[in-house]
Amino acid sequence: MAAGCAVATLAAGPSWALRRPDPRPAVEVAAAPTASRSDLEVIRLDPDPAPPGGTTTVHAFIANRGPDTTTTPFTVLVTLPPGVSPEGPYFPAECEVRHNGRQVRCAFPPGLPPLRSATALVPVRLAPDLRIGTLTGGSVAVRDVDDPDEGNNRQPFATTVVETAAGF
Template sequence: MNLMTWCKAAVTASAAVVLSAGPAWAAPSNSDLDVVRIDPDATFPGGETSLHAFVANLGPETTNSTMTITVELPRGTEAKAPYFPDDCEASGNGRRVRCEFPAGLKARRTATAIVPIHLDQNLRPGTVLEGSFAVHSPDDRNPLNNRTTFEIRVIEPDSSH
């Protein structure tokens, strides 16, 4: 076998190994991601509060894929950086925030996206605003517990504000 024939054979064999091995990602796990409702603290018109978008992996397995938490804020509010994690992204109008978490959330563990929220100064005290958040991941096997609502109560400003 001459050198050229040997090189072609080696390249063909290497390509066959790479193609048969498939992509370098893991199959989705058997996980149940569950969102937990935690209402932000009440605040006054023009004030600030924070949403803790809390997600638990009920298991039985550690996640093999990323998960995304998407927060939908009500009218009269706007998300304000800094977020946690710091790579969360807000939409142009500041009412939708997407936060991506890496694979590896162990069973019986939690992850939280923190979104600071600014309330419009023209909101009326006594108003109750409703938003929502959801989690999405190829690993999640139970879509029935992936979304929840939350409420922000608008209160009278006190003399310290």
């Protein structure tokens, strides 16, 4: 009879002691992205000419030569020549100025399909004391951990300083 009492005592205990745990809902675990065979390339585009003290825009044009869609974020770096300073707003809006105003860094999410492009727009102001001519030393670079060909990931650009048009 003692065994029967033990069962009766157990049954009279808290209700959680007798319940089986509910099965946990299945949790979907996202698979880690696999390395893509995307080849990002910087296409050279020189900014429009501007007068000393004027503004122009650097177009950082990035093309995915494929064959895959990018599976990781990539970064575009715009390095400015001496006498040129960044002047937002930038596109994308999350771009950030670095290295004492000499560089603008823009991050792009994964998902750029093959044979498509992405562009960062970096408005800049030319110093008022610049001489008429061509400024060199600017560049656009792209960084992507999956890019197998880094030989096409950087291009220089030139900024042409022109005389101020009469009447302006």
